[in-house]
Amino acid sequence: MSANTDKKPQEAAVTTKKAGGMGLAGMKLSGLLKPQAAAEESALKELELSLIDEDPHQPRLEDNPGFRPEMIAEIGTTIKDRGVKTPISVRENPDKPGHYIINDGARRYRGSKWAEKNTIRAIVDNDFVPDDQVVANIQREGHTAREIAKLIAQRMASGMKKGEIAKRWGKSPAYVTQHAALNNLPPVIAQAFDSGRIADITLVNELLTAHKAKPQEVADWLADESQEITRGSVKLLREFLEEGTDRDPNTVDAFNGKTDAENDEDGEGDQDPGDSGRKKTPKEPDPTKIKKAIVQVEINGDLCRLIQTKRPSETGLAYFKNEISGEEFEADLTTAKMVALVEG
Structure with a gap:
C-alpha cells in the first residue's frame, strides 16, 4: 500500500490544509462589508451638472433668502476653494433616462454652477417623498449666533484675521465683524441678547453703536422691559439720540x-474775506x-x-x-x- 493510502482520514485532512494565518486566505473580505455601507458606496456618484434638474416642486420659494444671489455667491466661493464636502441627494428622473432630480442640495447645486464646476458629488436616493425636503429644511438649524461668535474668537486667537475667516467661510466681512461683536458686548446689551429680547444681530450692532455714544441713555431704554426691540424702535432711538448733535x-x-x-x-464756509479777526458768520442755506x-x-x-x-x-x-x-x-x-x- 502506498504512503498516501496509509494516512488516516483525519491526517489527510490536516495535510491538505494550507498555511494562511487565521485561515482567511482566499476569503473575499468585501463580503464582510455591511450591506447598507456597500449600498451607500455604490449610490455615491460624481454626476455631470448638466444631467441634474432642480425639483419643480421645491418647497422653498424662489424669493427664499437662501436663494438670494449674494448667498449663492457665498456658497459658490467656498465650493470654488474647497469643493462640495457634503454630497447632494438626487433621484432618477423617470421622464428623462440618465438624468436626475434634486432631493436635497439645491443651494450646493446652484453654488457649483456659480463656481463654474462641471460635476458634483451626489448620492442617488430613489426612496424619496416630498416631505423629506421639508423635514431637512426645518431641522437644519445650524449654529447659533453665540456659537459663531465663539468660533470666530477661537480662529482669531489662533492668528487668523477677520478677512481670512470671512473668505474661509464664504461670508462677507460684515458678517464676521457683526458676530465677533457678540464677544465683547456691554452688560446691558448682552443681557437683552441672552434673554432673547434681541434676536437680530444687526440690531445688536445698531445698539452697540448707540451705546458707544450715549451709554446711559441706551441702558435706560433697555431697562424698560415693556419696550419692544425692533428695527423700527431702534431706528427711532438712534434718531432721538442723534437729534441736536453737531455734524x-x-x-x-x-x-x-x-x-x-x-x-x-x-474757505467755503463762513468767514468774511480779508477779516480773519471776526467770528464766522452763518451763510444762508443753499436749497440746492x-x-x-x-x-x-x-x-x-x-x-x-x-x-x-x-x-x-x-x-x-x-x-x-x-x-x-x-x-x-x-x-x-x-x-x-x-x-x-x-x-x-
Whole structure:
C-alpha cells in the first residue's frame, strides 16, 4: 500500500490544509462589508451638472433668502476653494433616462454652477417623498449666533484675521465683524441678547453703536422691559439720540469728496474775506445742496443704499445695505440700478 493510502482520514485532512494565518486566505473580505455601507458606496456618484434638474416642486420659494444671489455667491466661493464636502441627494428622473432630480442640495447645486464646476458629488436616493425636503429644511438649524461668535474668537486667537475667516467661510466681512461683536458686548446689551429680547444681530450692532455714544441713555431704554426691540424702535432711538448733535466734521461730501473740516479750510464756509479777526458768520442755506447724500439703488428687486464709507474687497464691487432688513452685503456695482439720491 502506498504512503498516501496509509494516512488516516483525519491526517489527510490536516495535510491538505494550507498555511494562511487565521485561515482567511482566499476569503473575499468585501463580503464582510455591511450591506447598507456597500449600498451607500455604490449610490455615491460624481454626476455631470448638466444631467441634474432642480425639483419643480421645491418647497422653498424662489424669493427664499437662501436663494438670494449674494448667498449663492457665498456658497459658490467656498465650493470654488474647497469643493462640495457634503454630497447632494438626487433621484432618477423617470421622464428623462440618465438624468436626475434634486432631493436635497439645491443651494450646493446652484453654488457649483456659480463656481463654474462641471460635476458634483451626489448620492442617488430613489426612496424619496416630498416631505423629506421639508423635514431637512426645518431641522437644519445650524449654529447659533453665540456659537459663531465663539468660533470666530477661537480662529482669531489662533492668528487668523477677520478677512481670512470671512473668505474661509464664504461670508462677507460684515458678517464676521457683526458676530465677533457678540464677544465683547456691554452688560446691558448682552443681557437683552441672552434673554432673547434681541434676536437680530444687526440690531445688536445698531445698539452697540448707540451705546458707544450715549451709554446711559441706551441702558435706560433697555431697562424698560415693556419696550419692544425692533428695527423700527431702534431706528427711532438712534434718531432721538442723534437729534441736536453737531455734524461730524469728518463727514465726507458725496459730491466733492472733501470732509466738512477740509471745506472750512478751503474757505467755503463762513468767514468774511480779508477779516480773519471776526467770528464766522452763518451763510444762508443753499436749497440746492445736500448735506449728507444717500444713494438708493435697486438690487434684485430690493431697495438698498450704497455704503460709501466701507472699502470694497476689489474694484467693481461695493457695499450696500438693504433698506428693509438692514443687512449689509457686498455686490457687483453692475447689479445695482440707481433709483434716488436723498438727503440723510
